[in-house]
Amino acid sequence: MSHYKMARTATILSAVLFIMPVFTTGLYSQGFEIPAIDGLRAARDGQEASLSLMLILMLSVLSLAPALIMMFTSFTKVVIVFDFVRRALSLQNMPPNQVLFGLAVFVTIFIMAPTLREFNETALQPYVNGKNMSTTEFMSKGMLPFRKFMIHQIGKDGAKEIGLFITLSGKNREEIKSLDDIDSYIIIPAFMLSEIKKAFIIGIIIFIPFIVIDIVVASTLMSMGMIMLPPAMISLPFKIILFILVDGWHLITYNVMMSYA
Numbered sequence: 001m002s003h004y005k006m007a008r009t010a011t012i013l014s015a016v017l018f019i020m021p022v023f024t025t026g027l028y029s030q031g032f033e034i035p036a037i038d039g040l041r042a043a044r045d046g047q048e049a050s051l052s053l054m055l056i057l058m059l060s061v062l063s064l065a066p067a068l069i070m071m072f073t074s075f076t077k078v079v080i081v082f083d084f085v086r087r088a089l090s091l092q093n094m095p096p097n098q099v100l101f102g103l104a105v106f107v108t109i110f111i112m113a114p115t116l117r118e119f120n121e122t123a124l125q126p127y128v129n130g131k132n133m134s135t136t137e138f139m140s141k142g143m144l145p146f147r148k149f150m151i152h153q154i155g156k157d158g159a160k161e162i163g164l165f166i167t168l169s170g171k172n173r174e175e176i177k178s179l180d181d182i183d184s185y186i187i188i189p190a191f192m193l194s195e196i197k198k199a200f201i202i203g204i205i206i207f208i209p210f211i212v213i214d215i216v217v218a219s220t221l222m223s224m225g226m227i228m229l230p231p232a233m234i235s236l237p238f239k240i241i242l243f244i245l246v247d248g249w250h251l252i253t254y255n256v257m258m259s260y261a
Contacts, residue, residue, distance in 0.1 A: 070192075072150070073112050073146075073149075074107075074108050074112060074153075075108040077196070077202075078104045078256055080200070081203065082104055083100065084199070084202070085249075088207045090210075090232055090235070090236055091236075107256070107257065111257060112149070115146060119142055119145045119146070122142075123141040123145075124138075124142065126138075127142075147184060147187060150187050153194065154190060161189075161190040161197075162187075162190045164193075165186045169186055202259075206252070210242075214235050217234050217235040
C-alpha cells in the first residue's frame, strides 16, 4: 500500500472515530435507545446455545453475501465482459470500478429477476409467513430456482466442466442420468467456470476491432517516422469515437442480456 493510500485510510478512520461519539450522543439526546453490550457469558441451556450459533451463522452468511451473488448469478460474466470493454479501450480507471460494478449489479438483477421472483414465491414468502416450512426445507426449495438457472446456462457447452468436477468428486458417472441428479457443490463451480469461459470468448470478440485500430495507428506512425510518439495516445481517441458511433455500451449490454435468454 502506498503512502498516499495509508494516509487517506488513516484520515478516514480518524474522521469516523471523531464523528461517531458526536453522532451517538445526538441520537441519545433525541430519545433513541441504543443497546449496550455488558459482556459475554456462557449459555445457560441448549436453546440459548442454538440461538447464539444461529446468530453467528447469519452473520457469516451476510459476510459471504457478495461471494454468493457471484456464484449463483450472472454477475461473474457481466462484470468480466464490462472490464474487457474498459481494457480494450485502453482506459485505466474510466469508468471507475464503483460505476462498473454498480452497472454490473443492476444488470445482474435485471437478468436474475425471474429467478429471484420464483425464489420469493416458492421459498422466501412461505418461510417468512410461517407456513410450516423448516429451515432445511427452505434452503432446499430456495436453491431449486438457482439450480434451474445454472443448469440452463451450463447446457451442452458446459459438459466438460461438469465432467471435470464429477471426476474430481469421485462419483460414478453411470449413476447420473441427468443434470438434476448432480449435487449443487458440483454444479456451482462448473457454472462459474462456464461463465468465465463465455466471458473470455466475448472479450476476445470485443478486443479484435480495437486491436486493428492499434495496428493501423502504429503502422502509420512508423511510416511517418514518429517512433517516439506512443501509438496508444493517438489510437485512444479513434477507439472512443468508434465505440460511440456503434453505441458500444448499448450493444454490449444487449448482447450480454440476450445470452441469458
